[in-house]
Amino acid sequence: MASISNAFSLSLPCNRIANSSSDFNPITSALSGLDSGEFSPGRVAVSKPSGIGGRICANATPVMDQPVGEKSSGAPTIVEVDLGNRSYPIYIGSGLFDQPELLQKLVYSLRLVFRFSQRSSYLVLMGCSFDRHVHGKKVIVVTNTTIAPLYLDKVVEALTKGNTAVSVEYVILPDGEKFKDMDTLMKVFDKAIESRLDRRCTFVALGGGVIGDMCGFAAASFLRGVNFIQIPTTVMAQVDSSVGGKTGINHPLGKNLIGAFYQPQCVLIDTDTLDTLPDRELASGLAEVIKYGLIRDAEFFEWQEKNMEKLIARNPNALAYAIKRSCENKAEVVSFDEKESGLRATLNLGHTFGHAIETGFGYGQWLHGEAVAAGMVMAVDMSYRLGWIDSSIVKRVDDILLHTKLPTAPPETMTVEMFKSVMAVDKKVADGLLRLILLKGPLGNCVFTGEYDRKALDDTLSAFCKS
Ligand SMILES: NC(=O)c1ccc[n+]([C@@H]2O[C@H](COP(=O)([O-])OP(=O)(O)OC[C@H]3O[C@@H](n4cnc5c(N)ncnc54)[C@H](O)[C@@H]3O)[C@@H](O)[C@H]2O)c1
Numbered sequence: 001m002a003s004i005s006n007a008f009s010l011s012l013p014c015n016r017i018a019n020s021s022s023d024f025n026p027i028t029s030a031l032s033g034l035d036s037g038e039f040s041p042g043r044v045a046v047s048k049p050s051g052i053g054g055r056i057c058a059n060a061t062p063v064m065d066q067p068v069g070e071k072s073s074g075a076p077t078i079v080e081v082d083l084g085n086r087s088y089p090i091y092i093g094s095g096l097f098d099q100p101e102l103l104q105k106l107v108y109s110l111r112l113v114f115r116f117s118q119r120s121s122y123l124v125l126m127g128c129s130f131d132r133h134v135h136g137k138k139v140i141v142v143t144n145t146t147i148a149p150l151y152l153d154k155v156v157e158a159l160t161k162g163n164t165a166v167s168v169e170y171v172i173l174p175d176g177e178k179f180k181d182m183d184t185l186m187k188v189f190d191k192a193i194e195s196r197l198d199r200r201c202t203f204v205a206l207g208g209g210v211i212g213d214m215c216g217f218a219a220a221s222f223l224r225g226v227n228f229i230q231i232p233t234t235v236m237a238q239v240d241s242s243v244g245g246k247t248g249i250n251h252p253l254g255k256n257l258i259g260a261f262y263q264p265q266c267v268l269i270d271t272d273t274l275d276t277l278p279d280r281e282l283a284s285g286l287a288e289v290i291k292y293g294l295i296r297d298a299e300f301f302e303w304q305e306k307n308m309e310k311l312i313a314r315n316p317n318a319l320a321y322a323i324k325r326s327c328e329n330k331a332e333v334v335s336f337d338e339k340e341s342g343l344r345a346t347l348n349l350g351h352t353f354g355h356a357i358e359t360g361f362g363y364g365q366w367l368h369g370e371a372v373a374a375g376m377v378m379a380v381d382m383s384y385r386l387g388w389i390d391s392s393i394v395k396r397v398d399d400i401l402l403h404t405k406l407p408t409a410p411p412e413t414m415t416v417e418m419f420k421s422v423m424a425v426d427k428k429v430a431d432g433l434l435r436l437i438l439l440k441g442p443l444g445n446c447v448f449t450g451e452y453d454r455k456a457l458d459d460t461l462s463a464f465c466k467s
């Protein structure tokens with residue numbers, strides 16, 4: 001079996017941050033990419049490297065203390081994405097569209113400037129200002145034909161109630177991944193230019209991951225960057241795509257190939273929107289929730305095992321808790337590695353196999369989360385073949401996915417060759433070496449590595465494909 005050099009362990013304990021700088025810090029290794037040395041799996045305390053940003057976010061709540069009862073509207077839970085002067089809040093809760101003060105919230109910002117004299121250095125406070133999450137007087141809401149009839153009015157009201165100075169334009173795009181393209185993006189720019197939006201305008205994404213990714217990219221590029229707010233309405237978007245600033249569109253030759261890192265001003269998650277989400281879409285989003293437990297948060301995985309029934313039944317408090325905990329995990333990873341120099345890649349557990357399924361089987365046949373679920377089973381199988389995890393983890397992953405009504409194997413039409421040809425052009429291939437996210441050690445630990453016994457990969461592919 002190959003030794004594990006060029007790998008890094010990625011088991012940052014969620015919500016448990018040790019401040020001791022003497023603790024071994026995998027982040028430094030992660031940020032330095034694959035040249036970092038081996039370190040063994042297992043939970044490690046981390047402190048954020050200085051200079052990248054301040055506090056680790058998230059209002060941690062002990063997992064099992066969380067009540068899972070009826071819908072409770074009121075003050076939102078806030079998870080902070082900590083990115084220095086680009087930090088932003090994620091508001092999570094029921095009835096948030098009825099709380100216009102959240103979008104219209106005044107944000108206080110200080111501008112501090114250091115001035116140096118010959119004799120001594122001193123600090124000068126240059127100014128402070130108040131701004132709202134909604135900047136300027138013009139807002140454009142980007143949504144689609146499915147979501148507009150359900151939520152557009154509510155969102156327009158939340159943007160304008162008590163604030164008549166704001167005028168709201170909207171653009172309703174066709175629904176579907178196949179419209180996540182340049183032609184559809186142009187419709188957003190057409191509307192923005194026709195409406196004479198200026199640099200002080202705000203773009204609001206109202207919808208799932210497709211709308212969020214496209215609107216974010218439009219905001220990043222319109223007039224070289226305007227204010228942007230995410231209002232995600234699918235589980236997938238609420239636990240994953242709306243957080244972290246990855247935006248973009250597809251190219252006919254590949255998914256998400258054109259885009260930008262562009263962080264929103266805030267993310268508003270009204271969990272009531274999930275009431276109208278089809279069951280299959282709900283389960284697809286839960287695949288990403290399960291992923292967080294597997295790669296870095298064993299306690300959360302255990303909570304999911306006990307509460308999956310409630311999640312599928314859309315128990316509002318269970319969903320709110322799963323969304324919050326997922327956002328905390330994603331926010332923490334992103335705050336350490338915003339531009340995916342290493343650590344952020346771990347969020348792609350199962351995605352290399354999953355992407356091969358999406359491409360090989362045809363986009364739109366399986367939802368993203370469904371392909372990721374089958375991909376995670378394959379990554380877990382390979383981890384077990386390498387001797388990196390014990391059989392109990394394999395069983396638990398299978399059980400939870402079956403419980404969630406997600407696939408635990410790729411479509412029967414997938415062949416070893418189909419997997420290999422798509423995996424060969426995966427973004428994680430470096431110098432001809434396919435790097436994978438694999439589990440290693442106790443539950444909640446993973447590695448991102450190209451150093452593994454090739455036979456294990458071949459055996460996994462053979463085990464899951466008929467030919
Ligand atoms: N930026 C990132 O970091 C990131 C991460 C993960 C996924 N993504 C992207 O996200 C996209 C997938 O997102 P998705 O799963 O949300 O798909 P989606 O945006 O296509 O939404 C799924 C379907 O649900 C409908 N819908 C959305 N909200 C609804 C609601 N509340 N009620 C009823 N119907 C509703 C949509 O109109 C659509 O038909 C992909 O393009 C993927 O590349 C991006």
Ligand SMILES: [Zn+2]
Binds near residue numbers: 240372
């Ligand atoms: Zn994903």
